[in-house]
Every structure is written in structure tokens, then in C-alpha cells.
Amino acid sequence: MDELKNVLFTKTHEWVKFEDETTAYIGLSDYAQSEMGDVVFVNLEEQECEVGDTIGDAESVKAVSDIYSPFTGEIVEINEVIVDDPGAINRDPYGTWLCKYINISDKEELLSLEEYEESIKE
């Protein structure tokens, strides 16, 4: 899975791709989108947040799921695509980022792909 090279994860099913040490894009894992089913709204706002904070939620037909901040930092951009076409998260979870972070710190808890896959088996 080439697209998952350099991708890190959280226990709460967000994925993270770093641009540099303190800048990254985050999204929802394939497992998360598959568990949620059809995503129809994503609510996210530009904000400063700390690791573990609830930064927004994703609504599927079935239920609502919180989205958690993978690290401390500042959300400076929300992906327009997920506002107009939230189903993109189901079709292409790793190609559809939710938001962009800058000034990132507290990123020690992130999981590698192997660690994440282990965690969802449990």
C-alpha cells in the first residue's frame, strides 16, 4: 500500500500526513469510514487545539462520530471537498484530507500503520 507510506495514525482512527516537522494534513482511516458508513456531513472549524481535543464531528446516515485532534496545533484550513462532497471520505479515505495543521507539537502518541492495524484488531 504505497499511499500509506509515511502515514501515521491515532487510536481514535484519524490518519496524519506530515508535510514537515510542524505541518500536517489529517483525515479519517479506511476502518473509520467503513464503520461509519455513508458520511453526509463533516463539521470542523479553524481553531487552536490540544492533543485529544474534540475538534468536530462526522455525521453518517447511521450515527455521529467525534473527530479528535491527533496533536497540539492550529487548524488553519478545512478541505472544501468534504463540505461539498463528504462521500469522498468513503470513496477515497486516504486521498481525502479533512484539515491542515500548523505549529504542531505533542505528537508522541501517534501510531505507525502496523501499530494501528494491531489496535483495530483488538
Add this chain to the structure above:
Amino acid sequence: MAKKTPLYDIHLKLNGKMVEYAGYNLPVQYSSIIEEHNAVRNNVGLFDVSHMGQFIIEGKDALKFINYIISNDITNLKVNKIRYSLLLNDNGGIIDDLLVYRTNEEEYMLVVNAANKEKDYSWILDHLIDNVIIYDASDNICQIAIQGPNSENVLKKITNQIPEKFYSFIDDVDIDGTKVLISRTGYTAEDGFELYFDSNDGIKIYNLLLENGKEFGIIPCGLGSRDTLRLEGSMPLYGHEMNENISPLDIGLGNFVKFDKIDFIGKKALKDNNKTRVGLKVIDRGIVREESEVYFKDKKIGIITSGTFLPHLNGAYAMAIVDKDYSTIGNIVECLVRNRKIKAEIVALPFYKR
């Protein structure tokens, strides 16, 4: 442990996402709720509804007995016809909603909700009168729903015995050696049929429908789309719009309560609680779901009973039970969702009509 329906192995083979529902292992979806929902609106979809309960009631006084335990009147219900009704408790609360099939002069089939099967059965047994017998046939019957504008075209490929009118049925239709009761019924607000037959033949009949439906775009559909389809059609669902503390008059089902027939259980207790069921179209971004409180100008007027994103109408909708005084169509209300107030407009029901 959750029970398996006769079609359990098929659900696994078709990659159904299995969940426990009303004591049964059933697929919530196979591909996607939205895709399955739209298949039923536009083409045809196939549902396993074998979890539903079927009671056979027969005897010289079966008519008199059923008319006493249900709210609707079946006096003039003809053989091969079906009527929707409610089973009420002594307080006028809803024990269940059900369909009454008149299968013979002195024989009826009641189709009840899976989650209420045992409760209903013992309630009915407790009230049984002489010259009437009842038995629970649920475990021996496979029930499949085929729903959507193309459902008749699919059925026509395997039989020429198609019930013409909505809420009518034909019994003992021979399909590949299996005797099938076919009714023109469903829970999707679309044209469609339900098939009842020996559970041992479940997989054979299911595959026959799936195979013959291919050219019409048939796909297997799960509980998820069953719920979005019924909500789009604004049909009440037991456990949501209905329970033992809700009267049919609170949710706009007065049409199914016949006060002018001879006595029936719950009749004396039924009164106007000044409540009604309304439809809400969500105006703000977001989804309003069950149990969310509804406010009109900061006054709490009711509670959401069902709500989600409706695929065909492409928006968030909900049903609520509210104080009649604030139920005017066009009123703007606010729904409390996770500490946020979301605006919605009261709109006419049903949301969708074919």
C-alpha cells in the same frame, strides 16, 4: 445469542455488515445505505425480513376476537385482503403495530414486529376466548420483501400470479415447487411485495429473485436503508414513534382507531393528549436524531422520535412528537443536538410520496 434467519449464510456470502437487531443477526448494509436506498427508489431492492413475527389465529370466533384486541375494524375485511392496525394496552398505549391478513373465512395471519413477538404472543394468549386458537408460525416462515418500481417486473419473471391491489395478497402461489404467499405490501413507500413461505426454501427463493432481478438493477438491501426508506415515507416505527406510553392519537394514527365499533382493549382510556406527530426539515447544517429536544421560541414543545439524512430527498429530516399548539406547518423550531441548537422547519408529512 442472537438468532439466525434462514438467509444468514447468504448475508455472509454477500458481505453484509452484520449487526444484532431485535434478537437476530441481520445485515445493516451490504454496499452503502445510500446506494441501497436509491436502488429501491429507482429500481428494485431485496430485503430479508424473516425476523418479523407471524401468528396464525383461527376459529369460529376469530373475527370477533381480533376485533376486540386491535384498534382498527376488520369486520368488512375480505379474504385475500390486508389491514394495518394497532394492538393497544388497557391504558391506550401501543403494544405493537401489525398487519392483519385474512387468509380464510375463519383464519387470519398477524404480522408483528420482531422485537415484540414474545410480548404480543403472551398478551394475545392472555385474552384468548373460546372457539379461537392461535399459534406462532414465525420460526417456520421466511419473509422476503422485494421493493421498488421494478419489483413487479422481477416477480413477473417467476410467476404470473401477482396481487393487483395494494394491501391484497395471493396464497399458495407455486414458485419452483414452493408454496408462497405473495402480498402487495412493504415498508418503503414504494411499490413492492412481501413473500412468505417455508423457511427451508429461503435461500432458493432469495437467489431466484436476485438472479431474475439482475436485468432490473436489483441489489440486496439491509436494515439501514429499510429505516431511511420508511422515514422518507414518514411511516412510524415501533420503539421510536410508538411505545406503550404513546397513544395512537398522539402520533396522528387516529384513522386506525375505530371508536364506533363494539368494545376493544384500550378504547375507554384513549383521550386527546393534545400531541401530534410532525415532520421536520433541518435548515442548519447537521443531523437531528432521536431523543433530541424540540424548542419553539425557547419553550420545549416535544421530542425527536426518528431523524437522519434521507438519501432521495438529499437532506436531513426528522419526525417529532410535539404539543399540538405549536405544530403548525411552517413553524421554525430548534432542536438540541449535542449542546447545539439546530434550526428546522415543520413540514407536511409524508416527506416522500411516490
